[in-house]
Amino acid sequence: MNSTDLQHQCRMSDIKKAPVPSEPPPSYDATPPNPASPAPPKKGAPRPLPPLDLPTLNLLRGRRTILASASPRRKHILATIGLTNVEIIPSSFEENLPKSASPFEYVLATATEKALAVYKQEINNESKGEPALIIAADTIVVSNSGDILEKPRSEGQHIMILKSLRDTGIHRVYTAVACMAPLESARDPGYALETAVEETAVKFDPSVTDELLLAYVKTREGADKAGGYGIQGMGSILVEKIDGSFDNVVGLPLRVVLKLIEKVIERSQDADVLESGLIEEEEDEEEE
């Protein structure tokens, strides 16, 4: 990461004449429309994109997919891969595990307990039917000295947290994701569970002034966020660089989530195959 500032001061006479525009090169947007594929999007117009055509995501369409989190940011991230009809059922699990565990263990256990609590509540839901997939996540911010940072409790504490993040080099953000799917076999009820923890290092810009931190705190954007800033909003002006996944800092590492969904759905179906005694045939087939 590298930023270079250059300074100029010029007079009117320095302005160069803009070159005459030439014929623009043929663009991908401008290729003739193929009736079999969707129309190319128009530049500048709002563009409804075709959804991501993946077998697992197609399988989930029209089935109950639950996000065990009230975070609008997580819901928004899931929507980018076409999971737009996700039910929001915040977990009743109280985030009170002992912080004496390592941050890694703490965040993983919390996400897993959140998923389990919603699974337990919804698995026998007679009116809606059992869920096809439950996604739970927990995000923690860990200071350079290894402490888990809470949400700020006052404006004064909020400024203290941000000053400390600015002055102590890098800190780390961990998001744990837990995906659960009920086994498809009716004979042997149970579930498949897949989890992952993703780590991103974040470095604040050490030249951020106290005045800018105060102005940021006054916007209240970071007031309800662990670590006291939202990297996807104004908080971006405090951050010099990250090393890792961006949406992990926002609260849901999408690439990892997609992998977990694919694994957990596959395993919930494998169990079904096992029940039906078809496992040997399946193993002989090679995946394309």
Add this chain to the structure above:
Amino acid sequence: MNSTDLQHQCRMSDIKKAPVPSEPPPSYDATPPNPASPAPPKKGAPRPLPPLDLPTLNLLRGRRTILASASPRRKHILATIGLTNVEIIPSSFEENLPKSASPFEYVLATATEKALAVYKQEINNESKGEPALIIAADTIVVSNSGDILEKPRSEGQHIMILKSLRDTGIHRVYTAVACMAPLESARDPGYALETAVEETAVKFDPSVTDELLLAYVKTREGADKAGGYGIQGMGSILVEKIDGSFDNVVGLPLRVVLKLIEKVIERSQDADVLESGLIEEEEDEEEE
């Protein structure tokens, strides 16, 4: 950056009872409202945040601020710091500088020429008045072997680009920003210009399958983007990690832009002070 996948398969009897929720700790959101400060936002509700209260941004309010780019992503990024009434005037500058220059020089020259073209067009705009600030930017994606990647011109080429990005380790994204402000002195017309180039390294997930790349290409999200992917959307599922600024990859490094705006506005005013013969007095004053 570190991701760990954990596998479980459990039965109904494994589900642990969720602990009884205890009294939640007092939250920053729950502090009594102070009549002098804005009301704390409600959880879950859409939250209009107070704007970032910085002298330079306040000074721009109600004055002509021009973004010399048609990119809705850049407009969105500027809006996060309260620059919501930005005029969009895409530059007529044709991006045809020789690519034999270094990527750094190429992107810097392109952003600068874009700003100059809009400045020249708008500085004598009699109906709207002269602009207070012009922001121009150019973003390029550079392959591991140093080639500047264009927008894909066909679906086939699009897949080739993404496969190459996946298989060649890291690539780099450079955004150059040029900010211009007319000198305030009426006696000596001219402008202040501040520029910067920001670099972010991006690493695709090498385990992404050809099928996922094809599914991504079919969504057309990346069809109009240099490098063929949008990191802020579905393209996120292709990216394992970045090293640097995220919004730089999206097309506008906000932290750098804010610094440039502050510098260029200050310098456009300094020139005014110089003209008025007040420079010595100003220099004696210490900045708070």
